[in-house]
Amino acid sequence: MGATFPLISPFSAxxxxxxxxxPRQWIAVSERFEQFxxxxxxxxxxxxxxxxxxxxxxxxxxxxxxxxxxxxxxxLYVGSWGKGTMSRPPRDVDVLFVLPPEEHERFERYQGNRQxxxxxxxxxxxxxxxxxxxxxxxxxxxxxxxxxxxVEVIPAFRLTDGRFWICDTNEGGKYKVxxxxxxxxxxxxxxAACNGNLRALVRMLKAWQAECNVPxxxxxxxxxAADFLAKSAWGRNPYFWYDWLSRDFFAxxxxxxxxxxxxxxxxxxxxxxxxxxxxAELALTRAIKACDFExxxxxxxxxxxxxxxxxxxxxxxx
Numbered sequence: 001m002g003a004t005f006p007l008i009s010p011f012s013a014x015x016x017x018x019x020x021x022x023p024r025q026w027i028a029v030s031e032r033f034e035q036f037x038x039x040x041x042x043x044x045x046x047x048x049x050x051x052x053x054x055x056x057x058x059x060x061x062x063x064x065x066x067x068x069x070x071x072x073x074x075x076l077y078v079g080s081w082g083k084g085t086m087s088r089p090p091r092d093v094d095v096l097f098v099l100p101p102e103e104h105e106r107f108e109r110y111q112g113n114r115q116x117x118x119x120x121x122x123x124x125x126x127x128x129x130x131x132x133x134x135x136x137x138x139x140x141x142x143x144x145x146x147x148x149x150x151v152e153v154i155p156a157f158r159l160t161d162g163r164f165w166i167c168d169t170n171e172g173g174k175y176k177v178x179x180x181x182x183x184x185x186x187x188x189x190x191x192a193a194c195n196g197n198l199r200a201l202v203r204m205l206k207a208w209q210a211e212c213n214v215p216x217x218x219x220x221x222x223x224x225a226a227d228f229l230a231k232s233a234w235g236r237n238p239y240f241w242y243d244w245l246s247r248d249f250f251a252x253x254x255x256x257x258x259x260x261x262x263x264x265x266x267x268x269x270x271x272x273x274x275x276x277x278x279x280a281e282l283a284l285t286r287a288i289k290a291c292d293f294e295x296x297x298x299x300x301x302x303x304x305x306x307x308x309x310x311x312x313x314x315x316x317x318x
Contacts, residue, residue, distance in 0.1 A: 026240065028299040031318040032306070033242035039313040040087045040203040046148075050081065050093045053151050057144060060129040061097050061122070061153075074098045078154065078180040083187045085222065087203040088313070094141075096154045096164065096180060097122075104157045104165075113173035122155050140167050140176070154178075179266045183219075186264030190226040195236040201225045201245065204310060208283060211311035216276040223261040223270070228252045243291050243302075246309075250284035283309050 042050070055071035062070045079094030080086040086093075107114045119137035126144060127135055134145040144151040156164040156178070163182070165175040191198040205221045208214060228249050229235035235245070257274045290305035303316035 025295050025297060026243070027297050028302065028318055029241075029243050029294050030239045032299075032303065032315055033239040035318050036204065036207075036310070036314040037200045037239070039315075040207060042086055042088050042090060046088065046090050049148050050086075050090065053144075053146055053149050054093055054095050056129070057095065057126065057151055057153055058097065060126055064125045065099055065103065076180065078184075079152075080218065082180055082184045083199075083222070084191075085187070085199050085202045085206075085218075087206045090149055092150045092152050094152045094154065096156050096166070096178075098156055098158050098164070101157065113169060115167035115173035115175065116169040118155055119167055119169060122153065126153070137169075139169055182266050183263065186266065187222060187226065190230065190264050194229040195238075197235060197237075197245070198222075198226055198229055200242075201229065201249065204242075204246065204314075205249070207310045207313055211309070212279050212283065214276050214279050216272070219263065220261060220270060220272060223263050224253055224256060224272070225249065226264050227261060243287075243294050246306075247284065247287035247291050250280050250287055253280050254284065 054075060054077070058073070058075035059069070059071040061075075062068050062073055066074065074097055076082065076096045076098070077094070078096045080091065081093055081095075103118075107118050110117050116137070119142055123135050123137045123142045126142065130144060134143075136143050136145075141152040141154050144153065154166050156166045157175075158164055159177070163177050163179045166178045168174050168176045187198065202218075202222050202225050205225060206218055209216065209218065209221065229245075231252075232245065232248060234241045237245075254277065256272050257277050259272050260269050261272060262269055286305045286308050290302045290309075293299075293302035293305065300317050303314070303318075306314045307316065
């Protein structure tokens with residue numbers, strides 16, 4: 001575990017209070033946050049639906065590029081599905097599809113933006129199978145807009161070190177190195193180190209992101225959450241501590257304004273900016289109030305404050 005830190009609220013003169021476990025207080029916290037976590041997990045049907053969509057896309061591309069019948073070969077879940085941080089309501093499903101090396105050689109003979117040409121070809125292959133589905137090639141992906149899920153297909157070439165080249169159609173086109181396996185392994189290690197709290201916290205932060213229109217990418221929230229839990233004095237603790245974890249995360253995040261964070265696994269340094277600062281400040285103010293209500297067992301009042309942060313998936317009165 002990393003070093004602990006006394007979190008200072010930017011709205012108070014001193015440290016935030018450290019919780020105790022007095023039986024007469026905080027009677028709703030464990031049940032509230034356990035229900036919240038369960039409400040954010042995809043249902044069995046939603047998981048199966050996403051897997052079916054990916055299988056269909058992979059089967060189409062395997063048939064065209066490899067001449068085989070397979071719904072799993074050469075396809076790799078990436079993004080939230082690759083890291084196990086997908087949440088309800090369902091968002092996009094990201095899949096990386098590994099093309100044969102000879103396809104790279106073929107596109108190298110193209111004039112102009114080779115990466116754009118590659119995305120357009122993959123889009124055309126998928127259009128043959130899904131003629132009534134909206135498709136578009138955009139930046140690094142081909143988007144397949146199904147009714148229940150949008151599948152984002154990332155055409156890629158495998159490198160000798162286990163990483164991948166993926167397309168970037170900007171600035172005339174180029175390839176970028178991606179390491180989705182390293183990212184997933186990094187998040188898995190960080191989650192294990194904090195007793196499984198990282199994935200749960202990430203799902204909750206995505207709810208905040210959606211509810212409050214927070215302009216901070218999910219993968220950056222994941223990285224900040226991993227950093228926070230590694231340094232928190234109670235980062236390995238159960239749901240009873242999640243009100244304090246939520247509150248303290250927002251204080252920690254505010255300490256990152258215009259700062260940088262390392263992405264787990266790849267250790268790339270990313271800039272966080274400040275466009276989300278006012279939303280984090282408001283979330284911290286509400287979380288402090290909610291924590292005070294939780295301590296005094298004002299269960300419904302606490303629930304109202306939490307819902308202002310996370311939306312209705314966190315229960316008012318568990």
